[in-house]
Amino acid sequence: MSMIIEGLYYSEEHEWVKVEGNMATIGITDYAQDALGDIVFVELPNIDDEFTQMDEIGVLESVKTVSNIYVPVSGRIVEVNEAAIEDPALINSSPFDEGWLVKMEMYEKSELDDLNSSEEYEEMLGEEE
Amino acid sequence: MDNRPIFDKVEISNQLSTLSLPEQLKRKKVCRFPNSSEAQVARHYTKLSTLNFGVDSGMYPLGSCTMKYNYKILERLASLPQFMQLHPFQDDQECQGILEILYKMERNLSELFGYSKFSLQPVAGAHGEHTGLLIIREYLKANNDDRDLVLIPDSAHGTNPASAVMAGFRVKKVPSDKWGNVDIDKLKEMLSKEKVAAFMLTNPSTLGLFENNILLIANMIHENGGLLYYDGANANALMGKIRPGDMGFDVCHLNLHKTFGTPHGGGGPGAGPVGVAEKLVPYLPGPIVVKEKDKYGWSSYSETQIGRMHGFYGNVIVVIKAYIYFLLHGGSGLKEASEKAVENANYLMNKINEIIKVPFERVCMHEFVISAEKLKKDTGVSALDIAKALIDKGYHPPTIYFPLIVPECLMIEPTETEDKESMDAFVSAIKSIVDDANSSPEKVKAAPVTRIVGRLDEVKAVKEPNLTFYS
Numbered sequence: 045m046s047m048i049i050e051g052l053y054y055s056e057e058h059e060w061v062k063v064e065g066n067m068a069t070i071g072i073t074d075y076a077q078d079a080l081g082d083i084v085f086v087e088l089p090n091i092d093d094e095f096t097q098m099d100e101i102g103v104l105e106s107v108k109t110v111s112n113i114y115v116p117v118s119g120r121i122v123e124v125n126e127a128a129i130e131d132p133a134l135i136n137s138s139p140f141d142e143g144w145l146v147k148m149e150m151y152e153k154s155e156l157d158d159l160n161s162s163e164e165y166e167e168m169l170g171e172e173e
Numbered sequence: 174m175d176n177r178p179i180f181d182k183v184e185i186s187n188q189l190s191t192l193s194l195p196e197q198l199k200r201k202k203v204c205r206f207p208n209s210s211e212a213q214v215a216r217h218y219t220k221l222s223t224l225n226f227g228v229d230s231g232m233y234p235l236g237s238c239t240m241k242y243n244y245k246i247l248e249r250l251a252s253l254p255q256f257m258q259l260h261p262f263q264d265d266q267e268c269q270g271i272l273e274i275l276y277k278m279e280r281n282l283s284e285l286f287g288y289s290k291f292s293l294q295p296v297a298g299a300h301g302e303h304t305g306l307l308i309i310r311e312y313l314k315a316n317n318d319d320r321d322l323v324l325i326p327d328s329a330h331g332t333n334p335a336s337a338v339m340a341g342f343r344v345k346k347v348p349s350d351k352w353g354n355v356d357i358d359k360l361k362e363m364l365s366k367e368k369v370a371a372f373m374l375t376n377p378s379t380l381g382l383f384e385n386n387i388l389l390i391a392n393m394i395h396e397n398g399g400l401l402y403y404d405g406a407n408a409n410a411l412m413g414k415i416r417p418g419d420m421g422f423d424v425c426h427l428n429l430h431k432t433f434g435t436p437h438g439g440g441g442p443g444a445g446p447v448g449v450a451e452k453l454v455p456y457l458p459g460p461i462v463v464k465e466k467d468k469y470g471w472s473s474y475s476e477t478q479i480g481r482m483h484g485f486y487g488n489v490i491v492v493i494k495a496y497i498y499f500l501l502h503g504g505s506g507l508k509e510a511s512e513k514a515v516e517n518a519n520y521l522m523n524k525i526n527e528i529i530k531v532p533f534e535r536v537c538m539h540e541f542v543i544s545a546e547k548l549k550k551d552t553g554v555s556a557l558d559i560a561k562a563l564i565d566k567g568y569h570p571p572t573i574y575f576p577l578i579v580p581e582c583l584m585i586e587p588t589e590t591e592d593k594e595s596m597d598a599f600v601s602a603i604k605s606i607v608d609d610a611n612s613s614p615e616k617v618k619a620a621p622v623t624r625i626v627g628r629l630d631e632v633k634a635v636k637e638p639n640l641t642f643y644s
Contacts, residue, residue, distance in 0.1 A: 081555075081557070084635040084636060107557075107632065107635070108574035109577055
């Protein structure tokens with residue numbers, strides 16, 4: 045069973061969002077990293093790039109497949125996880141913590157309503173599995 | 174001899190050193206001379222040769238790649254000096270034979286797949302795709318049509334979107350329905366919003382399933398004003414049975430190395446001829462062999478064609494091998510080869526379905542996919558682990574994790590070459606791996622253990638590739 049953290053927001057594309065004030069930290073879920081397999085390459089956007097909800101912001105490449113990363117909320121990139129770019133294995137070993145991908149300044153906090161709660165996400169995974 | 178160096182460093186104290194050579198010409202380092210007997214060397218290389226795995230060593234069910242047995246006579250005849258010693262600049266009069274083969278092969282392909290003309294120039298499947306898309310772009314340009322969207326199903330080969338983008342198109346994905354077919358409602362919706370340049374489709378699909386709605390899809394695309402592109406990767410399933418040209422595909426590429434059993438080569442030469450319907454013939458890359466009276470020669474350059482796609486005439490030797498395959502089989506033989514490929518795949522699918530579930534329970538074509546999703550959830554043993562364990566059982570692993578829409582996917586293609594006994598043995602191998610997964614999964618996860626290298630660190634291989642022998 046994949047790990048799910050309470051209090052985060054989850055997208056249908058298996059990204060998680062952690063909200064602190066106007067700031068959103070974004071990563072992929074444990075389920076997503078397991079489905080991808082060993083990640084070997086990460087492409088992330090540049091700081092100050094602006095995106096609207098569900099834009100593609102980067103790419104994750106694993107030994108199995110290549111997958112796009114989508115932003116669950118609109119906003120401006122303020123930080124990218126250089127450590128994860130350097131060592132993508134962090135995303136596999138610690139998807140919710142050291143393996144975070146980007147931090148964003150959110151433009152529309154109401155967009156969080158489109159996302160799933162941890163309970164809803166758990167239910168969604170239950171259906172997929 | 175196990176990893177013993179063939180070359181020993183030998184100190185040479187020969188007369189040369191006493192000669193009054195200038196100082197800069199005298200050898201400073203010791204000289205490496207072979208110091209092994211012929212028997213040792215023969216054993217060394219013979220042993221090395223057994224470390225290779227090919228279709229001559231065992232079953233090679235690499236789905237999508239169609240690793241059928243390559244008849245030795247193709248190699249033998251195509252290696253005749255009459256072919257090998259020809260020079261591309263040779264006068265047409267001196268090489269009528271090879272021109273006749275190219276001409277007849279072009280005619281054969283056109284007849285077998287339902288097209289007006291083929292160009293034999295592209296040298297790989299993806300090269301053929303790119304050629305086909307450049308033809309479509311040129312055709313649209315000639316008609317002052319600025320549509321630039323190419324649709325691709327979500328089960329497509331990764332080369333499809335790459336070829337389209339390289340040819341200057343935008344790409345959008347069309348989802349599959351629960352039967353593995355193109356989702357017709359979604360396609361309708363996409364077509365209602367935009368004009369499409371082309372829809373690239375493989376039939377049978379990469380799931381090994383026949384696209385039943387193909388005539389409907391062809392109509393929808395043509396009514397929208399777009400063209401239908403046939404990715405011939407799976408043409409092995411329908412030779413002599415049904416023609417892509419008749420299904421409404423305007424452009425088609427073939428992989429001679431898949432469909433006609435020419436060697437795939439270790440990244441070496443392939444051939445990806447492109448066939449087109451009448452209205453696209455002016456854009457086909459030349460030169461193409463033409464026959465005038467009883468003489469063969471090259472078509473002259475025309476302003477409309479997209480230009481050369483390769484130096485000289487493509488990989489001619491591969492085309493010769495495919496032509497011999499044609500002659501060996503004849504029309505009815507090609508049909509039989511396809512029937513046998515489909516029969517084998519269905520036999521194997523039904524046998525394996527008793528062990529690992531097939532996600533689409535339909536009659537398959539020449540290949541099929543299975544999903545190890547449940548096994549992974551129950552035991553932790555994944556598609557990758559099964560593939561590695563098959564190496565220990567003496568098989569080349571099937572294709573894994575493709576198509577992307579099937580989780581923990583293994584894609585199996587026995588081809589027409591395998592007999593019932595070899596397929597039954599493969600089923601037993603799968604059965605024993607699944608039994609091991611249930612009783613001692615760590616054993617499967619450690620595979621392979623019988624080869625000179627074990628489980629490779631695939632992440633490290635990507636991050637820190639070691640590309641030379643002397644690291």
